[in-house]
Amino acid sequence: MSDPIWIVRDYERCTGCRRCELACSIHHDGWMWPEASRVRIFMPFPGVEVPHLCAQCDDYPCVESCPVDALSVDEKTTAVIVDRDACTSCGKCIEACPGDVPTLHPGDNKANICDLCDGDPECVKVCHEARYDALRLVHERMSKNRKLFARDPIDVAKDIAVKLFGEKGEEVI
Amino acid sequence: MPGGYAGKFLDVDLSKEKVKDTVIDDETLEAYFGGRGLGTKILWDRIGKKWSKVDALGPDNIFMALTGPMTGIYPGGRICCTGKSPVSNGTVGSTASTEFAPELKMAGYDGVLVTGKASSPVYILVTDDGGEIRDASHIWGKVGEETIKILNKEVVDELTDRKPNIGRWREPGTIYIGPAGENMVRNAAVMSKICHAAGYGGYGAVMGSKNLKAIAAKGRGSLPKVFAPEAVKLLWKKVHEGTISRDAFRRQGTGYAGWSVGANTSSEPVRNWQEEWHDERSMGGPMFETRYWVKKYWADFNCTTSCMKISCIKSGKWKGDITDMPDYELQAYCGTNFGIFDAGDTIHMSALIDNLGHSGINGPNTMAFAAELYQRGILKEEDFGFKIEWGDAEAFTKLAWLIAKREKIGDILAEGTYRAAKKIGEMRGVDCMPYAIHVKGIEIGAHGTRSDVDYTHDISYAASVQGGDHTSIASDGFREMTGAVFSDSGVYCNFCGASTDIIFDYAKAITGYHMSVDSWRRWNGPRIITLQKALLLLGGPDVVWEPIKDDDNPPRFYEPLPSGPYKGKTTDKALVESKRATYYETLGWDERGIPTKETLDRLDLGDVEPSMKKLRK
Numbered sequence: 001m002s003d004p005i006w007i008v009r010d011y012e013r014c015t016g017c018r019r020c021e022l023a024c025s026i027h028h029d030g031w032m033w034p035e036a037s038r039v040r041i042f043m044p045f046p047g048v049e050v051p052h053l054c055a056q057c058d059d060y061p062c063v064e065s066c067p068v069d070a071l072s073v074d075e076k077t078t079a080v081i082v083d084r085d086a087c088t089s090c091g092k093c094i095e096a097c098p099g100d101v102p103t104l105h106p107g108d109n110k111a112n113i114c115d116l117c118d119g120d121p122e123c124v125k126v127c128h129e130a131r132y133d134a135l136r137l138v139h140e141r142m143s144k145n146r147k148l149f150a151r152d153p154i155d156v157a158k159d160i161a162v163k164l165f166g167e168k169g170e171e172v173i
Numbered sequence: 174m175p176g177g178y179a180g181k182f183l184d185v186d187l188s189k190e191k192v193k194d195t196v197i198d199d200e201t202l203e204a205y206f207g208g209r210g211l212g213t214k215i216l217w218d219r220i221g222k223k224w225s226k227v228d229a230l231g232p233d234n235i236f237m238a239l240t241g242p243m244t245g246i247y248p249g250g251r252i253c254c255t256g257k258s259p260v261s262n263g264t265v266g267s268t269a270s271t272e273f274a275p276e277l278k279m280a281g282y283d284g285v286l287v288t289g290k291a292s293s294p295v296y297i298l299v300t301d302d303g304g305e306i307r308d309a310s311h312i313w314g315k316v317g318e319e320t321i322k323i324l325n326k327e328v329v330d331e332l333t334d335r336k337p338n339i340g341r342w343r344e345p346g347t348i349y350i351g352p353a354g355e356n357m358v359r360n361a362a363v364m365s366k367i368c369h370a371a372g373y374g375g376y377g378a379v380m381g382s383k384n385l386k387a388i389a390a391k392g393r394g395s396l397p398k399v400f401a402p403e404a405v406k407l408l409w410k411k412v413h414e415g416t417i418s419r420d421a422f423r424r425q426g427t428g429y430a431g432w433s434v435g436a437n438t439s440s441e442p443v444r445n446w447q448e449e450w451h452d453e454r455s456m457g458g459p460m461f462e463t464r465y466w467v468k469k470y471w472a473d474f475n476c477t478t479s480c481m482k483i484s485c486i487k488s489g490k491w492k493g494d495i496t497d498m499p500d501y502e503l504q505a506y507c508g509t510n511f512g513i514f515d516a517g518d519t520i521h522m523s524a525l526i527d528n529l530g531h532s533g534i535n536g537p538n539t540m541a542f543a544a545e546l547y548q549r550g551i552l553k554e555e556d557f558g559f560k561i562e563w564g565d566a567e568a569f570t571k572l573a574w575l576i577a578k579r580e581k582i583g584d585i586l587a588e589g590t591y592r593a594a595k596k597i598g599e600m601r602g603v604d605c606m607p608y609a610i611h612v613k614g615i616e617i618g619a620h621g622t623r624s625d626v627d628y629t630h631d632i633s634y635a636a637s638v639q640g641g642d643h644t645s646i647a648s649d650g651f652r653e654m655t656g657a658v659f660s661d662s663g664v665y666c667n668f669c670g671a672s673t674d675i676i677f678d679y680a681k682a683i684t685g686y687h688m689s690v691d692s693w694r695r696w697n698g699p700r701i702i703t704l705q706k707a708l709l710l711l712g713g714p715d716v717v718w719e720p721i722k723d724d725d726n727p728p729r730f731y732e733p734l735p736s737g738p739y740k741g742k743t744t745d746k747a748l749v750e751s752k753r754a755t756y757y758e759t760l761g762w763d764e765r766g767i768p769t770k771e772t773l774d775r776l777d778l779g780d781v782e783p784s785m786k787k788l789r790k
Contacts, residue, residue: 015472034275132470164467
C-alpha cells in the first residue's frame with residue numbers, strides 16, 4: 001500500500017459516544033480530554049452527530065496561511081504537522097480552514113490539528129473496535145474531493161438532520 | 174484530594190441571585206462517593222433537621238444535579254438529579270444519560286446545588302469561568318425540541334463572542350424541563366437530549382418551582398485526574414470489550430421488549446395494569462425498527478452499549494415526531510398501558526410526553542389511572558372536555574397537554590397518581606386507591622410482580638426507599654448495595670456494567686480509596702439507604718408515610734392476573750411480609766422498618782437518632 005491514508009467519515013454511523021475524542025486525547029495528551037482532541041463530535045440536535053476533523057485538503061490552505069511556517073505536511077501520511085514551538089497561537093490557520101476545523105489547544109493554546117497518529121489513527125481504532133466504523137481508514141491518492149469534507153459542521157448537521165428526519169429536519173437546528 | 178473529582182460544586186441561591194463555589198471535604202466524599210449518596214448527605218446536612226416542614230416545591234428545597242467520581246471516566250456518563258422529592262417527600266437519586274455530566278466536570282464542577290427561587294425564569298450556565306444565572310424568559314413555555322435548539326445556538330454564540338479566536342465552539346451539555354416541569358406537575362422529569370430523563374422523584378417540578386428552566390455546561394478542561402491513570406486506561410478498554418460483546422442488546426436495545434414482556438413474562442402494564450399480558454405482535458420490536466428507526470446505534474458519552482436508537486415518523490398524522498426507540502419502559506407506558514398497540518401511535522405518545530417534560534413512566538401512569546376512572550364512570554367526559562377511551566392516541570394526546578397545563582381535571586392529575594387518587598376519591602366519594610399504581614407516591618416502572626418471572630418480585634418496590642423506581646429495586650439489603658446504590662452514586666449507566674470486581678477495581682483506580690465490594694455492602698451502601706429511609710419516613714409536609722404499612726405493593730398487585738399464561742397468579746402477600754421483615758433485619762431496621770439506634774451509630778448517622786426516636790415512640 002503505497003497510497004497515503006485518509007479517514008472516511010460516515011456521519012450516519014456516528015453514535016455520538018465520543019470515544020474517538022477520548023482515544024485521541026489519551027494518545028496526544030496522556031489523558032481523557034475531549035476538547036483537546038483533534039477529532040470533535042458536533043451534536044447540535046439529538047441523533048445528529050457530526051465527526052469533525054482535518055480533511056487534509058489538496059492545497060492545504062492552513063499551511064499556506066501560517067505566517068511563521070509552523071505548519072507542514074507529512075509526506076508519508078499527508079497529515080498537517082504542527083511545530084508547537086514555532087506556533088504563535090495567531091489563529092490564522094483556523095480562519096483559513098474552509099471547514100473551521102483547527103482549534104487552539106485548551107492546554108498550551110497552540111494550533112491543534114489531526115496528525116493521523118503517524119499513520120495509525122487512534123480514533124479509527126476505537127470506532128472500529130466498537131464496530132461503528134463511522135471513521136474508517138482508506139488508502140487513496142491525494143484528491144481534490146477531500147476538500148469537500150472541510151465543511152462547516154453545523155451546515156453538515158443541517159443536511160444530516162433532513163436526511164434522518166425528512167421535512168422536520170429542516171427546523172430542528 | 175481523591176481522584177475522579179473536579180474539586181468543587183457550584184452553589185446557587187436563586188432568591189439572592191448569588192453564585193459561589195463550594196468545596197466538600199474528602200471524608201464526606203469518601204463516605205458518600207457522589208450522586209445519590211452524596212446528595213442524600215447534603216440534604217441531611219442542610220435541611221435534614223427541618224425536613225418534614227420543607228415543602229419540596231418551595232424555595233427551601235435544594236435541587237441538585239450531581240456527578241460522581243466515575244462519571245465520564247467509566248463508560249456511560251450520567252447525571253444524578255436529587256433533592257427532596259415532591260412525590261415521595263423522601264429522596265430519589267434520579268439519573269439520566271447526558272453530555273451535561275461530563276461537560277460539567279470538564280468545566281471544573283462535580284455538581285450544581287440550587288436553592289431559593291428566581292423572580293423570573295432563568296437558566297444556569299456553567300463554564301470554565303464559573304457559574305452564572307441567565308434570563309430564560311424567552312424559552313419558558315417551550316417544549317424540549319425548541320429548548321434544545323434555542324439554547325444550543327445561544328450558548329455557542331455567547332461563548333464565541335467571549336472567546337472568538339480559539340476555534341469553533343461546540344454546543345453545551347444541557348438538562349432542562351418542559352411545560353410539565355414549569356407548571357410543577359408533581360412527577361415531571363428533568364430532561365436531556367429530547368428523550369433522556371431523570372424521571373423518578375419529580376425533580377422537573379422542583380426545577381419549575383425555582384423558575385429554573387435549564388442548566389447548561391461547557392468545559393474546555395480534561396476529565397478529572399485519577400489516582401492510577403494507566404490502570405484506568407486498561408480497565409476502560411476491558412469494560413468496553415465487555416459491552417461491545419453484548420451483540421443482541423447493542424443491536425436491539427430494550428426496544429424489542431414491547432411485545433415480549435407482555436407475551437412472555439406477562440408483567441407489562443396494560444390499561445392501567447388491569448392486565449399484564451397481551452399478544453399483540455403489532456407492538457413487536459421489528460414494527461418499530463423497520464418503519465421508524467433512522468439510527469440503529471445511538472449512544473451517550475463514553476458508551477458502546479448504544480441501547481438507544483432514533484425513531485422518526487416521516488408520514489401520516491404524527492409526521493415529524495422524533496424520539497428514541499422508544500425504549501421498553503415508554504413502549505409500555507405510552508403504548509400498552511394506554512391500550513395502544515400501534516408502533517406509530519406509541520412513538521408519537523413518547524415524543525409528546527418527552528417534549529412536554531412529563532416523566533415517561535410516571536406521567537403516563539397518572540394518565541392511565543385517569544382513563545380507568547373514566548372507564549369506571551368515576552371521572553366523566555365533562556371533567557376532561559373530551560372522551561377518553563383506551564387505545565385512542567388523540568385523546569391521550571389531549572390529556573398529556575391538559576395535565577402539563579394544569580387545565581380542568583388536569584390540575585388535579587398534575588399532583589401525581591397517589592395525590593390525585595386521594596383528591597378525586599374525596600371529590601367523588603369513591604375509594605380510588607385500588608386503581609393507583611404506586612409505592613409511596615412513586616408510580617411503578619413497567620415491570621409487574623404478579624407473574625413473578627420478570628426481574629421484579631414481592632418486595633422489589635414495596636421495600637425500596639425509592640418506591641416504584643424499577644431502576645433501584647429492593648432485594649436482599651446486601652448485594653443490592655453494589656448495584657444501583659453504587660452506580661447512582663458513582664454516577665454511571667447500569668447498562669455499561671461489568672463484573673462487580675472489575676467495577677470496583679475501576680473505582681479504586683479512579684479514586685485511590687481503600688474501598689471494597691464488602692465495605693460497600695456493609696457500610697457505604699447501607700449508610701446511604703438508611704439515610705434515605707430516615708428522610709422518607711420523616712416525609713411531610715403534605716404526606717407522611719406510615720412505617721411498615723406503606724412499605725407495601727398497591728392493591729392491584731395482589732389481584733389475580735386476569736389473563737395470559739400466568740392467569741390467576743398474584744403477588745404472594747405472606748412472602749412480601751416475611752421478606753420485608755428479613756430486609757429490615759439485614760439493614761438493622763426495627764420490625765416497623767425504622768433504623769435502630771445501634772444501626773445509626775454503627776453507620777456514623779448518630780445525629781439522625783433524635784428524629785427516629787420520635788417515630789419509634
